[in-house]
Amino acid sequence: MVKEKKPLKGKIPSRRKFFKTAAATGAAATAAVAMPNLALGGGHTTLKMQAAWPSGANIFFEMAGDYAKMVDQMSGGTLKIDLQPVGAVVKTSEIGQAVSSGVLDMGHWVTAYWYGKNPAASLFGTGPSYGMSSQEVMGWMEYGGGRALYEETLAKVGFDYVGFFHMPMPAQPFGWFKKNVTKVSDVKGMKYRTVGLATNVLTAMGMVVRQLPGGEIQPAMKTGLIDAAEFNNPTSDSQFGMQDVSKHYHLGSFHQSQEMFEIPINKKSYNNLSPAHQAILKNAAYAANTDNYFKALVRYSADLSKLMNEHKVNVYQTSDAILSEQLKGWDKVVGDFSGKDPFFKKIIDSQKAYAKRVMKYLLMNQPNYKLAYENEFGPIAKVKI
Template sequence: MIKEKKSLKNTTSSRRKFFKTAAKAGAVAAATVAMPNIATAGSHAKTLKMQAAWPSGANIFFEMAGDYCKMVEEMSGGSLKIDLQPVGAVVKTSEIGQAVSSGVVDMGHWVTAYWYGKNPAASLFGTGPSYGMSSQEVMGWMEYGGGRKLYDETLAKVGFDYIGFFHMPMPAQPFGWFKKNVTKVSDVKGMKYRTVGLATNVLTAMGMVVRQLPGGEIQPAMKTGLIEAAEFNNPTSDSQFGMQDVSKHYHLGSFHQSQEMFEIPVNKKTYNSLSPAHQAILKNAAYAANSDNYFKALVRYSNDLAKLMNEHKVNVYQTSDAILAEQLKGWDKVIGDFTKKDAFFKKIVDSQKAYAKKVMKYLLMNQPNYKLAYENEFGPIGKVKI
């Protein structure tokens, strides 16, 4: 009996040692499984180089590019990073598309109007005619109305070898900064004015003398008299450029560029070398940045408009209906001219029109008069102090 009892005790002890050892082994195995992920996210992370068309520092567009990069890193758990460089760090703005295509940089951050010189159709993917659409609806056409296929065809036509993503549906851009309040078409005829893309053709058709200048050259050009009026994009960017120091008359809401969004080109070979998960992250981070950037823009743009009015004594106007109507006539002429001589351009325009005719009928009929609700609470919009 004593021997049997001893044997039972030894057996119990052995079992305890076995389970204790197994538990330790399990913990080690679990740690072994987890550790490679940590190493991948750290020392073996994939880093892509992106050059933006915007200067670093106080520039909301560069900040928004950075937002996208941060989302990519966070969504990948640190296994995919983007090294964001400012304008001119590697190539000039006009060279970004080719630099991405050839692999000099992996990615870019700009707008399609910046390669308008290679093919006017580029402007249709951001700074084209409205047909009642805002940037939100143009992006809807891109993803669900056949726009992406046409965009890819346009890239092939100009020789760009990249995959493109879009984000940040920009609010309608201001007509811009003038030396006086302009309300009639005759007020702007012959005026030296800065814009880019198809808007150059539209405003030329209105009788303006248009010059295409990079953002950083606009304010100095107005100061020296090279141009008499200019637009860039929004109250935040415009104030960061110091436009309030050369003009006190700011006209909002124009059809010359009533919709635009950022384009993120990614070198095709680089993109195809990534894992499906990383490819999905690059795509879906653009969707995430799309919403976040827009929410941020509404707050920042309205805050900076208030500063322009209250601190810098800038006079702010809504662009007159007379000028807006003339802009639409200009668009009719420009689009008519291009579609007559370019079948592919016409193909894109026809696609946009078909989408706008159906979608905007629903949207415009469904939307209540939001201005009526605003003025019911705050009074006439032109007299509201912010």
């Protein structure tokens, strides 16, 4: 790192000092060329981050920007993030390797996007629930032994980065269908889009699963390449224009009932930062965690209302019959992978132990919030929003 030098107080440097300073400056310039993404100067550092999301009207790119703003504000402008959209430097699937090698300093995506390198990646965001939501999975990450297992998984796939997480996503919808589906037989044989371990779970249910990037989902459904699809939430789904290809939207599903953003940071870039800047990158993720969740609840509910009232989309809760079959699918997938991979089983065992204790307390302690809601507004299915 290049440290700021104190200004000379009215003194004229000697010839020897002048050349000594010039040599030091040249060495610093050489170091900057060797690490092009880490822009240094005047006590300021800029890190290049590429997201897996397009710029413009995209709430995920906006949330990545929220994190970048928090880093800027918390550092007093001395640490900045140059946020780039999907494809600006590398393809989405290449973000992890690009961060590891130093082509990028940082990324913004989800662990399911490197599921192809090791299925265990999906357990840090899109794994089985065991009663946990994203909030509890993030609790397991930080206080239940999950972080050490995550770092072990990174090492197994050859990723050389430090990772932080933010934004505990609400359960993802089962998605968009050409009709209301209530029975398992209604979805068998359907060509369906999802990612991560959810592909295995829904395949076990008899669905024909295809993994497609977010931007390809709506066109694929429009042309009939797929019959049904999920992405993430009412805001993102409406931004993709899913309401133009389907009028049947099923909320709440166990195929991806918990997920969060991963922020990978190149280890060399991270280690070259001051302890204060390292702490800011970590704690800004915690701050964005809360802020993004609050924003999501407001925006997702408002956009669900628009889908229902302006676009005449029929919204349903996914049936218990389908949810139960999803859980059976998870049991099969977890059993198959655990039987083949002791490390996968090690992560699952850790999650189960955490969920068994924490969720017993949480589920027994939580009152029936639906009862309170319906006491005020009436049956939830009939409430107009």
